[in-house]
Amino acid sequence: MKxxxxxxxxxxxxxxxxxxxxxxxxPLPSWNDGKxxxxxxxxxxxxxxxxxxDYVQPADRIATFDNDGTLWSEQPFYxxxxxxLDRVKAMxxxxxEWKDKQPFKGVLDGDLKAVMAGGKxxxxxIIATTHAGMTTDEFEEIVTQWIATAKHPTTGRLYKEMVFxxxxxxxxxxxxxxxKTFIVSGGGIEFMRxxxxxTYGIPPExxxxxxxxxxxxxxxxxxxxxxxxxxxxxDDKEGxxxxxxxxxxxxxxxxxxxxxxxxxxxxxTTIGHKPSFGLIVHHTDAEREWSYDRDSHIGQLxxxxxxxPRRGWTVVDMxxxxxxxxxx
Amino acid sequence: MKxxxxxxxxxxxxxxxxxxxxxxxxPLPSWNDGKxxxxxxxxxxxxxxxxxxDYVQPADRIATFDNDGTLWSEQPFYxxxxxxLDRVKAMxxxxxEWKDKQPFKGVLDGDLKAVMAGGKxxxxxIIATTHAGMTTDEFEEIVTQWIATAKHPTTGRLYKEMVFxxxxxxxxxxxxxxxKTFIVSGGGIEFMRxxxxxTYGIPPExxxxxxxxxxxxxxxxxxxxxxxxxxxxxDDKEGxxxxxxxxxxxxxxxxxxxxxxxxxxxxxTTIGHKPSFGLIVHHTDAEREWSYDRDSHIGQLxxxxxxxPRRGWTVVDMxxxxxxxxxx
Numbered sequence: 001m002k003x004x005x006x007x008x009x010x011x012x013x014x015x016x017x018x019x020x021x022x023x024x025x026x027p028l029p030s031w032n033d034g035k036x037x038x039x040x041x042x043x044x045x046x047x048x049x050x051x052x053x054d055y056v057q058p059a060d061r062i063a064t065f066d067n068d069g070t071l072w073s074e075q076p077f078y079x080x081x082x083x084x085l086d087r088v089k090a091m092x093x094x095x096x097e098w099k100d101k102q103p104f105k106g107v108l109d110g111d112l113k114a115v116m117a118g119g120k121x122x123x124x125x126i127i128a129t130t131h132a133g134m135t136t137d138e139f140e141e142i143v144t145q146w147i148a149t150a151k152h153p154t155t156g157r158l159y160k161e162m163v164f165x166x167x168x169x170x171x172x173x174x175x176x177x178x179x180k181t182f183i184v185s186g187g188g189i190e191f192m193r194x195x196x197x198x199t200y201g202i203p204p205e206x207x208x209x210x211x212x213x214x215x216x217x218x219x220x221x222x223x224x225x226x227x228x229x230x231x232x233x234x235d236d237k238e239g240x241x242x243x244x245x246x247x248x249x250x251x252x253x254x255x256x257x258x259x260x261x262x263x264x265x266x267x268x269t270t271i272g273h274k275p276s277f278g279l280i281v282h283h284t285d286a287e288r289e290w291s292y293d294r295d296s297h298i299g300q301l302x303x304x305x306x307x308x309p310r311r312g313w314t315v316v317d318m319x320x321x322x323x324x325x326x327x328x
Numbered sequence: 329m330k331x332x333x334x335x336x337x338x339x340x341x342x343x344x345x346x347x348x349x350x351x352x353x354x355p356l357p358s359w360n361d362g363k364x365x366x367x368x369x370x371x372x373x374x375x376x377x378x379x380x381x382d383y384v385q386p387a388d389r390i391a392t393f394d395n396d397g398t399l400w401s402e403q404p405f406y407x408x409x410x411x412x413l414d415r416v417k418a419m420x421x422x423x424x425e426w427k428d429k430q431p432f433k434g435v436l437d438g439d440l441k442a443v444m445a446g447g448k449x450x451x452x453x454i455i456a457t458t459h460a461g462m463t464t465d466e467f468e469e470i471v472t473q474w475i476a477t478a479k480h481p482t483t484g485r486l487y488k489e490m491v492f493x494x495x496x497x498x499x500x501x502x503x504x505x506x507x508k509t510f511i512v513s514g515g516g517i518e519f520m521r522x523x524x525x526x527t528y529g530i531p532p533e534x535x536x537x538x539x540x541x542x543x544x545x546x547x548x549x550x551x552x553x554x555x556x557x558x559x560x561x562x563d564d565k566e567g568x569x570x571x572x573x574x575x576x577x578x579x580x581x582x583x584x585x586x587x588x589x590x591x592x593x594x595x596x597t598t599i600g601h602k603p604s605f606g607l608i609v610h611h612t613d614a615e616r617e618w619s620y621d622r623d624s625h626i627g628q629l630x631x632x633x634x635x636x637p638r639r640g641w642t643v644v645d646m647x648x649x650x651x652x653x654x655x656x
Contacts, residue, residue, distance in 0.1 A: 059525075059531065136573060180533075189574075189577070190577075193577045197387075203387065203578075204576065204577030204578050205508075205533075205534075205575065205576045205577055205578060206533075207577060211574065214570050214573060214574075215566070215570070216566045216567075216568075216569040216570055216592055216596065217566075218595065218599075221599070222599060222600050223569065223592075223595050223596040223599050223600065225569055225570065225573050225596075238543070238544045238545075239544075240544075241544040241551065241553055242542050242543070242544055242553065245464060245542060245553050246517075246539065246542075247533065247575060248532065248533045249517070249518075249521045249532030249533055249535060250531075250532050250533060264544055264551075267546065267551050268544065268551040268553075271546075271549070271550060271551050272550050272551065
């Protein structure tokens with residue numbers, strides 16, 4: 001088109017077409033334009049372009065996501081702990097002795113300080129009591145009912161609605177580009193599986209997490225798998241690369257986390273493996289979500305944050321980079 | 329078409345079209361027509377027909393296959409043991425002391441009786457020596473080279489060509505009907521993953537097997553996962569439902585095995601879960617493969633065979649049901 005044809009109506013037409021195209025094509029509408037968003041899109045375009053040096057076959061496009069603090073919130077404490085405390089309350093009628101016995105008394109009295117005074121031993125006792133001793137089918141049913149109804153104490157939202165809208169878009173964008181998306185979380189694998197498919201589009205067989213031991217048996221002639229009060233595997237820190245190896249058996253090219261619990265997964269994914277992408281969700285938004293990093297007891301982010309610049313990991317500044325936090 | 333038009337040429341044309349259609353549509357060409365083949369096809373048609381009472385959503389079409397003796401041969405001993413023995417020979421130059429030390433001396437002398445005289449302890453020593461002490465990347469490379477070249481002592485075929493052609497067709501048929509196919513084997517998970525995708529169309533993340541413990545570390549600044557000489561999980565017998573839960577997190581609707589090591593997987597898949605399909609490969613063909621069941625040291629099939637009629641499991645009579653054993 002020669003310049004003399006560029007009348008105002010033509011210009012407007014062209015601009016509106018460009019705007020339309022941009023609006024239709026933005027795969028990450030809840031991400032503000034800028035360096036962070038651009039780095040993600042640029043990576044995906046490079047690994048999916050057959051003419052690019054960085055092209056990766058679809059089968060090798062493995063993406064791993066931490067869950068707590070990366071795909072949903074984790075404050076004031078991990079949502080799975082809220083589940084455990086709710087279970088103690090639900091189970092209390094069958095355990096009258098808990099009224100006088102810590103850590104259960106503390107849970108029932110709403111006295112978390114008394115619970116925490118028992119340290120790690122108390123937490124393990126609560127988890128073992130609420131997460132073991134039933135069949136896997138029974139546990140799935142318990143989690144399914146809880147996740148459908150349980151609400152966060154301060155936001156009043158269902159926990160399952162405290163997932164990050166920008167990360168949902170990122171998961172969908174990667175899958176639209178033939179990535180296979182996995183969760184690799186320190187949370188309990190059987191606590192996540194009942195709802196990750198509906199919530200994140202991630203099916204049970206693509207969920208990696210911490211686990212307790214289980215045992216197969218025929219009970220009254222019916223096969224069941226029973227959950228035992230014994231730790232099997234902790235999928236955190238050095239455990240994350242091990243969990244990835246065990247469950248996936250391929251090297252991820254994309255990993256996302258938010259804490260030092262994800263540090264080793266980010267190393268494993270990116271160091272010496274190109275092309276690759278490491279992403280850290282930095283909780284910087286005290287107003288819309290929470291703001292915490294180096295000194296937090298939950299989701300401490302310290303070493304991985306120091307390491308990010310020299311490793312070339314992309315740090316998401318939640319306050320700056322995200323237009324919104326949760327789905328409408 | 330009125331009957332008077334049914335001249336011989338027309339009849340031949342119709343017949344040839346029918347024959348063509350049948351030939352094109354036979355999804356299991358290496359299976360002889362009969363009850364076994366028909367039971368498989370009938371099951372797949374029922375669970376994929378939306379108007380059938382037995383319809384199953386694609387996401388729930390999970391099929392699990394044992395490997396040794398089910399997808400490939402396992403005589404005169406598990407092929408992974410052949411791999412271990414070959415590794416002892418390959419590693420011997422770095423271990424001059426093995427010339428005088430059992431069980432390694434027995435392996436190097438080709439004296440398997442001397443090896444077996446050491447019982448389980450000797451086998452564990454051989455497996456630990458040949459399967460641990462390297463990184464997972466190094467082990468993958470070792471397996472990849474072995475599987476590309478190693479040949480069976482009596483058939484002279486590459487081990488990877490001793491896979492069962494009828495089972496390859498069954499895997500492809502299930503996948504064409506939106507089943508997700510998994511291996512659930514007592515064999516080593518990292519021994520299988522390097523070649524199951526090329527051989528069976530089953531990617532690493534859909535392989536479940538026995539494992540040894542591994543450890544993540546930064547070695548000279550590079551992330552590696554090191555294989556440790558310690559058993560982590562035995563994916564056999566009661567372990568198979570546990571492995572299915574851990575890796576898949578869904579209930580299979582189809583399970584195939586060939587020995588009592590698969591008995592619990594067959595129970596778990598079928599008892600109290602309809603629709604479902606249990607399949608047992610019965611090695612009845614001493615001429616084209618091997619013939620063994622109740623008294624075999626490898627792949628003993630006894631309790632599961634007794635259980636098959638009352639559970640409604642389909643028993644494949646290899647000699648009768650399969651037109652051929654291996655691919656051409």
